[in-house]
Amino acid sequence: MRFFKCLALHPLIMSIEVSNISKNYGQQKALNNISFSIKKGEIVGFLGPNGAGKSTLMKILTTFLNASEGDADVNGHSVIDAESKVQKCVGYLPEHNPLYLDMFVREYLSFNAEVYKVPKEGLEEVIEQTGLTPEAHKKIEQLSKGYRQRVGLANALLHDPEVLILDEPTTGLDPNQLIEIRELIKNVGKAKTVLLSTHIMQEVEAICDRVIIINKGEIVLDKALKELSDSKEQIVEVEFDYRVEEVALQKIDKVTKVENTHGFIYQLYFSTKEDMRGKVFDFAHDNGLKILQLHQKNTTLEKLFVELTSPEK
Numbered sequence: 001m002r003f004f005k006c007l008a009l010h011p012l013i014m015s016i017e018v019s020n021i022s023k024n025y026g027q028q029k030a031l032n033n034i035s036f037s038i039k040k041g042e043i044v045g046f047l048g049p050n051g052a053g054k055s056t057l058m059k060i061l062t063t064f065l066n067a068s069e070g071d072a073d074v075n076g077h078s079v080i081d082a083e084s085k086v087q088k089c090v091g092y093l094p095e096h097n098p099l100y101l102d103m104f105v106r107e108y109l110s111f112n113a114e115v116y117k118v119p120k121e122g123l124e125e126v127i128e129q130t131g132l133t134p135e136a137h138k139k140i141e142q143l144s145k146g147y148r149q150r151v152g153l154a155n156a157l158l159h160d161p162e163v164l165i166l167d168e169p170t171t172g173l174d175p176n177q178l179i180e181i182r183e184l185i186k187n188v189g190k191a192k193t194v195l196l197s198t199h200i201m202q203e204v205e206a207i208c209d210r211v212i213i214i215n216k217g218e219i220v221l222d223k224a225l226k227e228l229s230d231s232k233e234q235i236v237e238v239e240f241d242y243r244v245e246e247v248a249l250q251k252i253d254k255v256t257k258v259e260n261t262h263g264f265i266y267q268l269y270f271s272t273k274e275d276m277r278g279k280v281f282d283f284a285h286d287n288g289l290k291i292l293q294l295h296q297k298n299t300t301l302e303k304l305f306v307e308l309t310s311p312e313k
Contacts, residue, residue, distance in 0.1 A: 014073075015040045015163050015193035016061065021070035023056050023217075030056045032217040033070070040162075043186075043194040045204035048214040049309050054197045055095060057214075058167050061195070062092045074163055091156035095167040095197075097148060101141035105132055105151055108140060109158065116159040123158070130154040130184060146177030153184065164188065167197045182206055201302055211301065213308055220308040228301050234273060235297040238280050239265045241290040252276075252283050267297075 016038040023031040031053045038044050048054050059065040061072055063083045071078055077085040100108055106127065113123045127136050130150045135143060140151060149169060156164060169185065170178045185194065186207055196207060204211050205225065213221040233256075246258040249268060254276065257269040270276045277294055284291050 014038060015042070015075060016195065017073040018057070018061075019071050019073075021057065021060060021067045021072055023053070023060065023065070024068045030217055031060075031067075034214070034217070034219060035070075036212060036219060036222055038193055038195060040193055042210060043189040043196065043208045045208035045211045046195055046197040046214065047199065047201075047204060047211055047305060049199065052214045052309070053217040054214060055167055058092075058094075058165050058195070058197060061086075062090050062165055063087060064092075088159065089161055089163050091159070091161035091164045091192075093149075093152045093156045093164075093166045093169055095171065097152035099140050099148060099151060102139065104137065104139055105143070106136040108151065109154055112155050113158050118158050122160070126154050126157050129157065129188075131180075144177065146173055146180055149173065149177075149181055150184070153181075153188070157188065162192060164192050164194045166194065168199070169196070170198065170200065170203060201297075201305065205297075205301065213305060215309040221304060225301075228304070234270050234276065235302075236268045236270065236276055236280055236294070237261075237265065237297055238268065238284075238294045239263070239292040240284065241292055244287075244289065248287070249283070252279055254279075264292075 014037040018034055018036050021031055021034045022029065034053075034057060046054050046058075056065065060067050060079060061074060063079050063086050066080070071080055073079070074086045075089045077089060079086050103111070106123075109123055109127065127133055130153055132147070132150055132154055135147050140148060143151065153166075153169070156166075166185065170181050173181060182203065185196065188194070189207070196203070198204065208225060210224045211221065211228070212219060241264065243264055244266065246260060246266075249255065249258045249266060252268065254270045254272050254274075255268055256271045259267040259269075261267055268276070268280065275296065277296060280294060281291065283289075
């Protein structure tokens with residue numbers, strides 16, 4: 001797309017630079033001296049419990065809210081002194097996706113495209129990019145939650161922003177819809193900087209290069225996912241078609257602990273970073289069991305999140 005392009009003021013400037021941001025609501029401090037930066041092309045997961053300050057910071061970065069203290073730059077433009085320039089750089093999908101349900105998909109996007117002065121070919125490109133072509137003739141109220149999220153994402157992409165800020169984009173989706181939106185965000189993220197707010201660990205593991213965890217308005221972790229995945233411990237979650245004695249699962253090589261979380265679903269803890277899913281598959285085969293689901297979990301991220309955001313912290 002060759003329209004309405006936002007350019008950074010200097011090629012070395014970070015896509016997002018947050019400097020000592022605080023936000024107060026009366027006596028309540030929603031954000032307390034937050035600072036971090038995001039490089040061009042990074043996909044960063046923004047994790048935290050409800051009320052931690054995630055949405056507040058995102059609204060400040062999109063100029064919907066003013067900070068009480070500090071500043072932030074998006075592509076070199078200050079959210080305080082250059083609001084309109086920031087808005088040209090940012091595509092924003094809020095947690096509660098605001099849509100005109102009585103409008104048709106193409107009609108709604110055309111309406112917003114006129115605001116951004118997006119040419120028709122740019123509009124059609126976004127519709128195709130977000131997989132909306134088969135649904136573009138329908139009213140938004142006729143769409144599933146997954147397709148409504150696609151409409152919201154298409155709206156955020158209309159002006160070809162260099163930075164995408166997505167607040168809980170997969171909330172309320174069923175597993176199939178979740179996978180579709182996840183893949184869409186990954187594909188879009190190949191050419192853009194993405195700040196993705198979520199409370200779902202699997203989203204961060206599947207999409208992001210880096211994770212920032214916030215708790216009670218303060219950053220408590222900022223690390224690349226690769227660093228977290230270098231742990232010598234892993235969890236494999238498996239669902240069989242039949243109940244299995246835990247003592248039998250403990251005989252699998254390098255298993256240190258077995259938990260039956262519910263039903264026929266088990267979490268197997270291994271004392272190695274080697275992918276042990278093959279061993280679990282062999283166990284099922286040798287014992288005449290069917291595996292209904294099998295995936296590796298990032299134990300370090302989950303443990304850190306619980307430890308860093310527990311109510312006692």
